[in-house]
Amino acid sequence: MNAVLSVADRLHSAAIHLLRRVRKQDIATGEGPARLSALSVLVFGGPKTLKELAAAEQVKPPTMSRIVSGLARSRLVEITEDPEDARRLRIVATPKGTRLLHKGREMRIAYLASQLERLTPDELSQLGDAVEILSKLLQHWG
Amino acid sequence: MNAVLSVADRLHSAAIHLLRRVRKQDIATGEGPARLSALSVLVFGGPKTLKELAAAEQVKPPTMSRIVSGLARSRLVEITEDPEDARRLRIVATPKGTRLLHKGREMRIAYLASQLERLTPDELSQLGDAVEILSKLLQHWG
DNA sequence: GAATATAGTTAGCTATGCTAACTAATTTAC
DNA sequence: GTAAATTAGTTAGCATAGCTAACTATATTC
Numbered sequence: 219m220n221a222v223l224s225v226a227d228r229l230h231s232a233a234i235h236l237l238r239r240v241r242k243q244d245i246a247t248g249e250g251p252a253r254l255s256a257l258s259v260l261v262f263g264g265p266k267t268l269k270e271l272a273a274a275e276q277v278k279p280p281t282m283s284r285i286v287s288g289l290a291r292s293r294l295v296e297i298t299e300d301p302e303d304a305r306r307l308r309i310v311a312t313p314k315g316t317r318l319l320h321k322g323r324e325m326r327i328a329y330l331a332s333q334l335e336r337l338t339p340d341e342l343s344q345l346g347d348a349v350e351i352l353s354k355l356l357q358h359w360g
Numbered sequence: 361m362n363a364v365l366s367v368a369d370r371l372h373s374a375a376i377h378l379l380r381r382v383r384k385q386d387i388a389t390g391e392g393p394a395r396l397s398a399l400s401v402l403v404f405g406g407p408k409t410l411k412e413l414a415a416a417e418q419v420k421p422p423t424m425s426r427i428v429s430g431l432a433r434s435r436l437v438e439i440t441e442d443p444e445d446a447r448r449l450r451i452v453a454t455p456k457g458t459r460l461l462h463k464g465r466e467m468r469i470a471y472l473a474s475q476l477e478r479l480t481p482d483e484l485s486q487l488g489d490a491v492e493i494l495s496k497l498l499q500h501w502g
Numbered sequence: 503g504a505a506t507a508t509a510g511t512t513a514g515c516t517a518t519g520c521t522a523a524c525t526a527a528t529t530t531a532c
Numbered sequence: 533g534t535a536a537a538t539t540a541g542t543t544a545g546c547a548t549a550g551c552t553a554a555c556t557a558t559a560t561t562c
Contacts, residue, residue: 221484221485221488222473222476222477222484223469223470223473224488225476225484225487225488225491226468226469226472226473226476227465227469227472228488228491228492228495229378229472229487229491230378230379230382230468230469230472231400231495232375232491232494232495232498233374233375233378233379234379234393234397235418235498236371236372236375236494236498237372237375237376237379238417238418238419239418239498239501240372241519245519245520250519250547250548250549251376251548251549252548252549252550253548253549255376267509267510268509268510269508269509269510275380276380276381277549277550277551278550278551278552279509279510279511280510280511280512280513280550280551280552281549281550281551282510283510283511283512284511284548284549284550285548285549287511288548303508303509303558303559304509304557304558304559305508305509305510305557305558305559306508306509306510306558307509307510323369326372327365327368327369327372328365330368330369330371330372331364331365331367331368333497333501334364334367334368334497335364336497336500337493337497341493342363342364342367343363344486344489344490344493345367345371345490345493345494346363346366346367347486347490348486348487348489348490348491349367349370349371349374349490350370351479351483351486351487352374352378352487353370353373353374355475355476355478355479356374356377356378356381358478359381359475383550387550387551392516392517392518392550393517393518394517394518394519395517395518409540409541410540410541411539411540411541419518419519419520420519420520420521421540421541421542422519422520422521422541422542422543422544423518423519423520424541425541425542425543426517426518426519426542427517427518429542430517445527445528445539445540446526446527446528446540447526447527447528447539447540447541448527448539448540448541449540449541503562504561504562505560505561505562506559506560506561506562507558507559507560507561508557508558508559508560509556509557509558509559510555510556510557510558511554511555511556511557512553512554512555512556513552513553513554513555514551514552514553515550515551515552515553516549516550516551517548517549517550517551518547518548518549518550519546519547519548519549520545520546520547520548521544521545521546522543522544522545523542523543523544523545524541524542524543524544525540525541525542525543526539526540526541526542527538527539527540527541528537528538528539528540529536529537529538529539530535530536530537530538531534531535531536531537532533532534532535532536
């Protein structure tokens with residue numbers, strides 16, 4: 219197996235297992251990962267329509283419809299009508315939603331960071347560089 | 361934000377977005393990601409009991425019980441009794457299961473690899489080293 | 503004004519995760 | 533040598549999250 223295939227394979231496996239670990243932290247916020255991820259788009263990207271949110275999360279509209287319903291039920295987002303087009307929804311994170319997102323993010327990152335502390339400074343630096351490469355790649359994904 | 365926190369945050373985000381993309385490839389095999397991941401443990405790690413599989417996949421026994429049922433229904437694994445302890449199941453990948461795993465793995469990896477091809481050889485090598493560090497960290501997770 | 507296109511929802515399916523409560527088998531304790 | 537405790541897995545029941553197909557309501561186009 220050539221180098222590209224080998225890296226691809228192990229990268230996939232590492233990503234799966236990393237997220238399984240982290241998911242347990244997310245659950246402590248009382249909201250699932252799909253909701254937290256959608257909420258994060260709203261908090262950092264501002265108000266969105268349902269279709270925009272679905273596209274940002276790479277999910278179909280009925281799926282996002284349910285995610286948004288859940289967030290609204292927990293008062294983490296607020297839904298208003300678009301004054302220019304009554305078909306559209308304007309979805310905004312509430313202050314409560316923003317607070318919860320930040321809290322969850324802190325918990326998750328603190329947990330991850332506590333594990334990363336085991337690495338040597340050199341390994342951490344290597345990992346940091348690699349994540350940078352990967353993030354850029356994901357931004358320009360084909 | 362210090363270096364550890366920053367790496368933790370970006371690593372998490374990259375893992376989420378990477379898997380969202382790859383999930384679509386997995387679906388083409390006709391089996392979900394949890395089943396493929398469990399099957400992979402059997403193919404590369406040999407026969408396992410249900411409890412061992414659950415532990416390897418960081419999932420509770422009832423969850424793994426259903427995953428294994430699904431795999432058995434599709435004839436991707438075979439379940440026999442442990443001759444030494446009738447409470448235990450011995451779960452083995454069938455030849456069909458092994459073939460499907462390799463096929464799915466090829467599709468997924470080919471897709472990932474086609475994206476990784478955009479990296480320079482140097483970047484790829486850095487990413488490979490980092491994945492190695494990460495895999496080891498995940499094995500000895502606290 | 504009628505046909506078409508677009509935004510979201512609803513209904514209904516599958517898959518994955520959990521806990522609680524169960525059965526069956528083995529081990530331990532007496 | 534049997535009763536109690538432990539261990540392996542299953543079943544039932546709940547929630548989240550993904551999908552497609554079919555629907556409603558609004559806008560746009562012809």
